[in-house]
Amino acid sequence: MIKLQNVNKYFYRGEPREVHALRDINLIIEAGEFTLFRGPSGCGKTTLLNVIGALDSCDSGEIFLQEREITALSEGERTNLRLHEMGFVFQAYNLIPVLNVEENIGFVMRLRGFSDSDIKKRVLEVATLLEIDNKLKSLPNALSGGQQQRVAVARAVAAKPKIILADEPTANLDSKNSEILIGMMRELNEREEISILFASHDELIMRSVTRIVTLIDGAVADDYKQ
Amino acid sequence: MYKLILKLAWKNSFLRRARVLLVIIMIAVSMSMMLVLEGVYDGLVKNMVDKNKRSESGDISIFAKEYRVNRDLTYRIKNADEIKAQLQSMKGVEAVVLRVKADGLLSTARKSSFASLIGIDLKEEEHFGKFSEFLKEGVIDLQKQGAIVGIELAKTLKLRIGSKVVFSTQDTKGEINSIALHVRAIVQTTNIGLDNSAIFIDINQSHKFLGTTSQDAMQIAIRGEERELYEKLKRAFPNLDVKEFLELQPMMKMMQDVMIIFNSVTFLIVMGVVFIGIFGVMYVSILERVREFGIMISLGMPYRYIRAQIFLESIVVGLLGYLGGAVLGAVLLIYLERYGIDLSAFSDALEMWGYEAVIYATIKVSYFTTTFGAIITASLLSVIIPLAKIKKLNPIEVIKADK
Numbered sequence: 001m002i003k004l005q006n007v008n009k010y011f012y013r014g015e016p017r018e019v020h021a022l023r024d025i026n027l028i029i030e031a032g033e034f035t036l037f038r039g040p041s042g043c044g045k046t047t048l049l050n051v052i053g054a055l056d057s058c059d060s061g062e063i064f065l066q067e068r069e070i071t072a073l074s075e076g077e078r079t080n081l082r083l084h085e086m087g088f089v090f091q092a093y094n095l096i097p098v099l100n101v102e103e104n105i106g107f108v109m110r111l112r113g114f115s116d117s118d119i120k121k122r123v124l125e126v127a128t129l130l131e132i133d134n135k136l137k138s139l140p141n142a143l144s145g146g147q148q149q150r151v152a153v154a155r156a157v158a159a160k161p162k163i164i165l166a167d168e169p170t171a172n173l174d175s176k177n178s179e180i181l182i183g184m185m186r187e188l189n190e191r192e193e194i195s196i197l198f199a200s201h202d203e204l205i206m207r208s209v210t211r212i213v214t215l216i217d218g219a220v221a222d223d224y225k226q
Numbered sequence: 227m228y229k230l231i232l233k234l235a236w237k238n239s240f241l242r243r244a245r246v247l248l249v250i251i252m253i254a255v256s257m258s259m260m261l262v263l264e265g266v267y268d269g270l271v272k273n274m275v276d277k278n279k280r281s282e283s284g285d286i287s288i289f290a291k292e293y294r295v296n297r298d299l300t301y302r303i304k305n306a307d308e309i310k311a312q313l314q315s316m317k318g319v320e321a322v323v324l325r326v327k328a329d330g331l332l333s334t335a336r337k338s339s340f341a342s343l344i345g346i347d348l349k350e351e352e353h354f355g356k357f358s359e360f361l362k363e364g365v366i367d368l369q370k371q372g373a374i375v376g377i378e379l380a381k382t383l384k385l386r387i388g389s390k391v392v393f394s395t396q397d398t399k400g401e402i403n404s405i406a407l408h409v410r411a412i413v414q415t416t417n418i419g420l421d422n423s424a425i426f427i428d429i430n431q432s433h434k435f436l437g438t439t440s441q442d443a444m445q446i447a448i449r450g451e452e453r454e455l456y457e458k459l460k461r462a463f464p465n466l467d468v469k470e471f472l473e474l475q476p477m478m479k480m481m482q483d484v485m486i487i488f489n490s491v492t493f494l495i496v497m498g499v500v501f502i503g504i505f506g507v508m509y510v511s512i513l514e515r516v517r518e519f520g521i522m523i524s525l526g527m528p529y530r531y532i533r534a535q536i537f538l539e540s541i542v543v544g545l546l547g548y549l550g551g552a553v554l555g556a557v558l559l560i561y562l563e564r565y566g567i568d569l570s571a572f573s574d575a576l577e578m579w580g581y582e583a584v585i586y587a588t589i590k591v592s593y594f595t596t597t598f599g600a601i602i603t604a605s606l607l608s609v610i611i612p613l614a615k616i617k618k619l620n621p622i623e624v625i626k627a628d629k
Contacts, residue, residue: 050622055524055621055622055625056622076528076529079523079526079527079528079529080526080528081526082524082525082526083525083526083527083528084526086526088524088525090521090625094517094521094625096234096518096521096522097518098234098237098238098241099233099234099237103230103233107230107525108525108526110227110229110230111227111230111525111526111527111531113227155525167625
């Protein structure tokens with residue numbers, strides 16, 4: 001469970017160009033939820049994702065992951081938290097170009113110290129699920145955009161994190177690939193009971209998620225389950 | 227984990243092959259040139275030291291007190307034969323020779339010059355310092371009033387093989403005495419003092435001429451590399467003047483120091499080049515991959531792993547450059563150790579300074595170990611600034627920039 005209490009975030013604080021990016025955000029995201037943060041550009045959805053994902057800190061308020069408060073963690077502790085509890089899917093795939101698909105998928109698992117045999121087994125499992133098991137030895141630049149994003153999802157899922165944060169994962173994909181990817185993520189969400197949080201304004205994602213949180217000017221304007 | 231870091235470092239090292247290859251070649255070539263310079267410098271000094279030891283001073287020389295200040299026959303060692311026997315039985319002593327010396331005037335029919343008469347035992351000198359290797363012209367033979375002269379002295383007096391000369395000096399009684407000699411050989415020792423003024427005759431002849439006995443000698447020269455030998459001899463002969471090589475040849479000490487400075491400066495310049503080369507390639511390589519590092523950090527990769535990866539990448543470049551330089555340098559040094567650099571075109575100038583026209587290099591393991599240490603250090607230092615940039619990296623900015 002993720003709990004946000006009165007979370008505020010400012011950019012350029014104290015300067016004339018100050019931006020109040022998140023305003024008194026109060027949210028509870030239960031384990032296994034398939035949630036979308038939506039809203040117009042600049043509404044704070046990516047900032048909210050970054051704050052939940054411990055990539056960024058908030059200026060006031062508290063964030064709890066399970067029962068643990070993560071707002072006051074040091075840089076090193078945040079890195080460690082991301083490694084052990086989170087998975088990330090970015091808009092631009094962001095695979096490591098010198099590693100092949102198998103190595104990219106197993107990257108986080110290797111950082112976490114899983115054994116070679118566990119990594120191999122799990123990589124094959126998620127790759128099969130995401131239908132990229134025939135590309136394991138390929139380098140990322142030999143794959144299509146859709147395949148690369150599936151590798152990114154596989155990397156995020158492989159180490160079985162509690163939460164996956166996906167920022168505009170379909171922005172660079174065509175509708176067919178987007179549909180396949182979201183379908184696969186939905187399946188992973190159900191099979192592995194991983195909370196998946198999207199920041200996107202993709203209609204396809206909107207139709208697929210179970211909960212939609214709408215942000216406007218950094219504040220929660222609407223929050224409903226479907 | 228370290229397998230992954232090694233893999234990342236290795237693969238990233240060759241991401242821009244042409245650029246990395248150029249830096250590796252640059253390191254290899256500059257390092258091999260430095261090794262050659264070091265080897266040649268050392269070879270030059272080693273050769274001079276070796277010839278000086280063999281031709282004159284040995285590793286240690288013993289004189290009567292005062293002799294080196296006042297080169298008078300009065301200050302001679304009067305029980306030299308006993309001391310020689312004693313020395314020959316000492317551990318660490320490899321060879322001992324007695325020499326009788328007297329300064330005087332060497333004359334031909336037309337010219338005269340200052341000269342130092344040195345009475346030697348040819349057989350013993352051969353064992354002591356391979357005297358025959360100094361032969362430039364003629365035959366090494368001191369029988370029947372034969373004499374061997376230094377090359378510069380021969381030039382001064384326009385001596386040839388077979389020339390007749392007369393050497394005049396005061397004998398032990400203070401009377402001026404002369405001896406007629408035939409030049410049988412001309413030697414070149416590259417010991418400036420000897421080449422300019424030495425005239426070698428048989429030691430028994432010199433005793434007869436100067437009025438000394440076979441028990442007398444002005445110098446007892448000793449070969450023996452043991453460090454303790456000098457202290458041992460000083461303690462054993464407190465009434466004599468025991469001097470080690472560098473005390474007798476302060477110029478050699480100075481030259482050794484100058485060569486160390488030369489080598490150090492060359493070393494620093496080459497390491498500077500290595501540092502700049504690796505810094506340049508690593509700086510660009512890291513800046514090109516800021517996004518990649520940002521992603522790794524956002525995925526939870528601790529900074530220490532990224533630091534290890536970058537250090538490894540720079541070490542790979544440095545190490546490959548080192549290996550290339552070591553192989554090329556070793557090949558060149560082996561060639562120069564065997565065949566030398568022939569600078570006969572400048573032989574006059576070189577010989578004037580005591581150098582040989584053909585310079586042979588030396589090879590020491592320390593050249594390679596020191597360079598290895600320095601290249602690894604330069605490799606590690608060269609990524610400190612790029613690493614500082616990565617440490618300040620905000621992954622959110624990288625991800626944002628990506629959109």
